[in-house]
Amino acid sequence: xxxxxxxxxxxxxxxxxxxxxEKLRNYIIAEAKxxxxxxxxxxxxxxxxxxxxxxxxxxxxxxxxxxMEEKIENPLYLGNxxxxxxxxxxxxxxDAKEAIPHHILIPATTGRGKSNLVKVMLWELMDIENxxxxxxxxxxxxxxxxxxxxxxxxxxxxxRYYSSDTSNIQEMIDSLxxxxxxxxxxxxxxxxxxxxxxxxALKRYHNAYKENWIKSIIKGEEISEVAPKTIGVIKxxxxxxxxxxMKDDQIKSRGSVFTTDAGESTIKDIxxxxxxxxxxxxxxxxxxxxxxxxxxxxxxxxxxxxxxxxKAEGILDEKPVIGIVIEEAxxxxxxxxxxxxxxxxxxxxxxxxxxxxxxLVAITQLVSLIPRTILANMNTxxxxxxxxxxxxxxxxxxxxxxxSDDNRTIASLDRGEAIVSSVFxxxxxxxxxxxxxxxxxxxxxxxxxxxxxxxxxxx
Amino acid sequence: xxxxxxxxxxxxxxxxxxxLKKLELEAFKEAIRKSLDSNVDFIIISGDLFHSNIPNMExxxxxxxxxxxxxKSNIPVYVCYGSHDYSPTRSSMIDVFESADLLKKVxxxxxxxxxxxxxxxxxxxxxxxLTGISARRMSMEIDQFxxxxxDPLEAEEGFKIFIFHSAxxxxxxxxxxxxxxxxxxxxxxxxxxxxxxxxxxxxxxYEEDYGMIVYPGPLFGSYASDxxxxxxxxxxxxxxxxxDDKIRDASFVPLDxxxxxxxxxxxxxxxxxxxxxxxxxxxxxxxxxxxxxMVKIKGELSSGKTAEIDPLLIRDLxxxxxxxxxxxxxxxxxxxxxxRIRVRVEDVPQxxxxxxxxxxENLDVxxxxxxDVAMELLATLRVxxxxxxxxxxxxxxxxxDALRILSLDRFLGDLL
Numbered sequence: 001x002x003x004x005x006x007x008x009x010x011x012x013x014x015x016x017x018x019x020x021x022e023k024l025r026n027y028i029i030a031e032a033k034x035x036x037x038x039x040x041x042x043x044x045x046x047x048x049x050x051x052x053x054x055x056x057x058x059x060x061x062x063x064x065x066x067x068m069e070e071k072i073e074n075p076l077y078l079g080n081x082x083x084x085x086x087x088x089x090x091x092x093x094x095d096a097k098e099a100i101p102h103h104i105l106i107p108a109t110t111g112r113g114k115s116n117l118v119k120v121m122l123w124e125l126m127d128i129e130n131x132x133x134x135x136x137x138x139x140x141x142x143x144x145x146x147x148x149x150x151x152x153x154x155x156x157x158x159x160r161y162y163s164s165d166t167s168n169i170q171e172m173i174d175s176l177x178x179x180x181x182x183x184x185x186x187x188x189x190x191x192x193x194x195x196x197x198x199x200x201a202l203k204r205y206h207n208a209y210k211e212n213w214i215k216s217i218i219k220g221e222e223i224s225e226v227a228p229k230t231i232g233v234i235k236x237x238x239x240x241x242x243x244x245x246m247k248d249d250q251i252k253s254r255g256s257v258f259t260t261d262a263g264e265s266t267i268k269d270i271x272x273x274x275x276x277x278x279x280x281x282x283x284x285x286x287x288x289x290x291x292x293x294x295x296x297x298x299x300x301x302x303x304x305x306x307x308x309x310x311k312a313e314g315i316l317d318e319k320p321v322i323g324i325v326i327e328e329a330x331x332x333x334x335x336x337x338x339x340x341x342x343x344x345x346x347x348x349x350x351x352x353x354x355x356x357x358x359x360l361v362a363i364t365q366l367v368s369l370i371p372r373t374i375l376a377n378m379n380t381x382x383x384x385x386x387x388x389x390x391x392x393x394x395x396x397x398x399x400x401x402x403x404s405d406d407n408r409t410i411a412s413l414d415r416g417e418a419i420v421s422s423v424f425x426x427x428x429x430x431x432x433x434x435x436x437x438x439x440x441x442x443x444x445x446x447x448x449x450x451x452x453x454x455x456x457x458x459x
Numbered sequence: 460x461x462x463x464x465x466x467x468x469x470x471x472x473x474x475x476x477x478x479l480k481k482l483e484l485e486a487f488k489e490a491i492r493k494s495l496d497s498n499v500d501f502i503i504i505s506g507d508l509f510h511s512n513i514p515n516m517e518x519x520x521x522x523x524x525x526x527x528x529x530x531k532s533n534i535p536v537y538v539c540y541g542s543h544d545y546s547p548t549r550s551s552m553i554d555v556f557e558s559a560d561l562l563k564k565v566x567x568x569x570x571x572x573x574x575x576x577x578x579x580x581x582x583x584x585x586x587x588x589l590t591g592i593s594a595r596r597m598s599m600e601i602d603q604f605x606x607x608x609x610d611p612l613e614a615e616e617g618f619k620i621f622i623f624h625s626a627x628x629x630x631x632x633x634x635x636x637x638x639x640x641x642x643x644x645x646x647x648x649x650x651x652x653x654x655x656x657x658x659x660x661x662x663x664x665y666e667e668d669y670g671m672i673v674y675p676g677p678l679f680g681s682y683a684s685d686x687x688x689x690x691x692x693x694x695x696x697x698x699x700x701x702x703d704d705k706i707r708d709a710s711f712v713p714l715d716x717x718x719x720x721x722x723x724x725x726x727x728x729x730x731x732x733x734x735x736x737x738x739x740x741x742x743x744x745x746x747x748x749x750x751x752x753m754v755k756i757k758g759e760l761s762s763g764k765t766a767e768i769d770p771l772l773i774r775d776l777x778x779x780x781x782x783x784x785x786x787x788x789x790x791x792x793x794x795x796x797x798x799r800i801r802v803r804v805e806d807v808p809q810x811x812x813x814x815x816x817x818x819x820e821n822l823d824v825x826x827x828x829x830x831d832v833a834m835e836l837l838a839t840l841r842v843x844x845x846x847x848x849x850x851x852x853x854x855x856x857x858x859x860d861a862l863r864i865l866s867l868d869r870f871l872g873d874l875l
Contacts, residue, residue, distance in 0.1 A: 166644035167668070172605055174642045175629045182633075261664055262629045268636030269628065 033405055035427040041066050043426045059083050064090040073097070077124045078382065078420060079431035085414070087432040094424050096128050099380045100323040101359040102423065103350060107367045107395050108384030113416045114363050115141055117382060118325060119436040122279060123443070126153045132274030135325040136296045140285040145169065148437050150279065154447050160273045163283035164256045176282060177256060177263030178295065180244060181211040187297045190332065190344025192241060192290055198234055201226040215260065218244055218251055241290050257287060257295070271302050277320040293332060300324055301345045307356040322358045324349065329362035330369035338371065350374045367394040380422035385413035401428040460707060461585040464494035464502045465673060465698040467656030470543065470681035472518040473510035478784040482716055484521055486679035489714050490697050491525055495532065497699050500585050502534060505656035506541025506594050506624025510681060511842060512551030519552055526561035535582060536562040540593035541624045541656055547863065565622050566593040574608040579615060588615060591622030594657065596835045600625055604645040612647040618704055621647065624656040630672065632660050643669070651706055659685050663709060671706050673698055678714060682807060683786050690721035690753040717783065720750040726792065731763025738773060748781035757791030765792050811837060835864045
């Protein structure tokens with residue numbers, strides 16, 4: 001009766017007609033939206049509605065043959081297609097070398113499976129040649145120090161793990177030690193809140209003392225143009241962020257990450273690994289937020305400069321694509337941060353990285369803090385569940401496809417369920433991301449099932 | 460209180476010029492003399508005593524004399540292979556000297572159930588326990604570090620020394636970032652002293668959970684870049700370490716064998732003729748008498764030819780003025796129209812590596828190999844025939860080594 005009343009209204013009969021008891025109904029209404037038209041196995045954006053009385057059925061794997069991974073050159077597996085809560089066999093991939101430089105945004109609230117998704121993605125990336133990934137890991141959860149992690153991958157030679165805590169680890173890991181000589185004033189841009197006078201002082205010291213400029217500040221060596229009070233404040237900030245201070249006329253290091261007597265080659269080593277297409281995890285769990293971002297800033301700044309040079313020399317295409325995984329992205333991509341402290345290397349990469357084959361994989365709970373201009377540059381969004389309506393509105397507004405009808409759907413996405421909205425997919429694809437541990441087991445089983453590689457002797 | 464001397468990277472036999480040959484040997488003799496004067500109980504040489512695994516016999520003879528004297532004085536010498544004097548078949552001059560009981564290798568390493576086990580060598584007089592891992596070509600010793608059974612090494616009681624010839628990742632200087640290295644966490648913890656070699660820089664650092672890590676650097680310097688660093692003021696030498704149940708002191712003993720003179724000229728914007736005139740005029744006023752002179756000419760000539768910056772003329776002038784030896788570095792010299800620098804490094808091995816990296820694709824024979832293999836092959840093929848060595852033996856040895864490097868030896872077992 002409700003539909004009958006609607007039909008009569010539509011045809012102009014009885015504009016005030018309405019069904020009195022809306023809840024009285026003994027059937028379910030399914031509202032459908034046309035998202036794709038497939039003709040001869042070729043997907044097209046639909047321009048027309050299906051004809052009246054066409055048969056309706058649930059989607060089947062065969063319908064999605066066009067998504068088969070063979071067609072994608074560097075397939076990065078994200079999960080399987082999901083129809084409602086039902087998981088299909090069809091897996092969803094994006095071309096990693098295209099998607100990463102175009103940036104990937106992973107918005108979700110806590111407990112919806114962000115870390116699990118990133119773990120699955122990184123595991124898959126370990127099998128894709130010529131991609132270097134820098135992972136700033138504030139929870140030390142990707143390497144798998146005490147549980148399954150990337151260290152268990154059969155291609156683990158492509159993995160490098162830097163941590164300030166190397167105890168109780170038998171495998172080869174690298175100590176995260178960065179010599180303060182590797183730091184230049186620009187690395188603090190947008191990371192540490194310095195006043196103009198302080199910023200000017202940093203540059204003057206750098207000009208005067210070159211690579212020993214931080215040491216000179218900490219030692220209290222004076223420069224005529226810089227007020228001693230300013231230097232005092234900077235010294236305190238360096239003490240807080242870098243843990244470097246003076247005691248008994250000697251420079252001491254409180255933490256083990258920023259040092260004066262080791263780690264001279266660490267940044268160059270990391271850059272080398274990335275340029276060799278390795279995945280580099282930096283365990284920043286023992287660092288303050290500012291120190292973590294600074295470590296990232298030093299590395300990312302160096303690789304960005306290098307890739308700019310490669311582009312100028314015309315050899316950029318010979319180099320691996322670089323991805324940077326950053327958690328709590330608004331710390332560096334947030335409107336407020338950028339307005340207050342200016343652009344930092346991360347926001348520069350968000351805006352310009354694509355030209356240099358460098359992209360971000362930005363993870364956040366609060367999309368609304370990131371400016372639209374940056375969101376618009378994030379061309380793949382893997383949307384996990386989100387209860388906050390304001391956040392959903394921002395996600396929907398910046399998605400690559402029209403998700404205006406999916407507000408409630410995003411709110412009700414269960415753990416591990418996601419919607420992939422990307423310029424590289426014809427439509428916003430609902431997916432189910434596998435649980436990392438099960439995915440690893442499954443992958444390992446498949447690896448075991450493969451015939452062994454022929455040795456030189458066999459040949 | 461006991462003491463030992465820690466030397467590394469002597470690189471005996473590295474130089475071809477008479478004066479430099481004398482100096483490298485003199486550096487070794489002086490280090491031993493000073494060690495004896497300090498009444499050390501033993502001497503550690505952490506790799507690269509020689510510049511090649513079968514060095515020139517003249518160098519061998521002189522070294523044998525020195526080691527024999529140490530033996531007479533009852534001073535044991537503990538060593539590991541370096542990357543230069545390593546032999547995969549354990550048949551280098553180091554092994555010959557060990558067989559003659561002139562020195563002791565401490566790398567007693569065994570493969571046991573997929574793990575490497577290391578035994579200690581105990582110094583009889585002091586009770587110090589020494590062990591270590593030798594270098595192998597291409598830093599392949601990393602596999603031994605990765606598979607090392609560390610628990611028994613860490614559990615061993617007493618004063619312990621770990622001898623090695625590898626760069627430690629965390630301690631590498633920035634300019635050596637591309638050098639293969641071993642992360643510190645692969646080393647066994649809890650040793651009193653880590654006697655390092657391989658880095659041609661002096662490093663002394665106390666490392667929490669580990670102990671004192673020392674790289675003495677070379678005694679003299681085997682490459683032009685080492686000598687250039689010396690000329691700029693870097694001091695070379697070795698360490699004397701005092702200990703009882705732990706380290707009490709580790710002091711650097713410099714070896715100032717020769718005075719250096721460093722001359723640098725940037726030709727940027729000058730014609731070759733102008734540059735040459737300026738260089739000659741400046742050098743005429745320099746006091747180079749009895750000095751080892753390092754000349755560095757770099758920059759972009761505005762006109763003329765790089766060949767017109769005549770090294771022979773410069774060398775003759777300096778020798779005439781009494782220079783002991785002259786080394787001229789013109790790697791950074793270029794013409795304006797040839798701005799692209801193919802290689803940015805100056806060490807011979809680094810230049811070779813860079814050239815391989817650039818040209819690998821064009822070398823048919825090496826297309827499927829990697830740069831390390833190419834480097835190792837080059838190092839092997841450039842070894843000269845030794846005095847009194849039969850050409851047949853020389854060629855046979857070279858053939859075997861080349862096959863081994865190319866991993867072809869297994870297939871041609873019957874032919875060998």
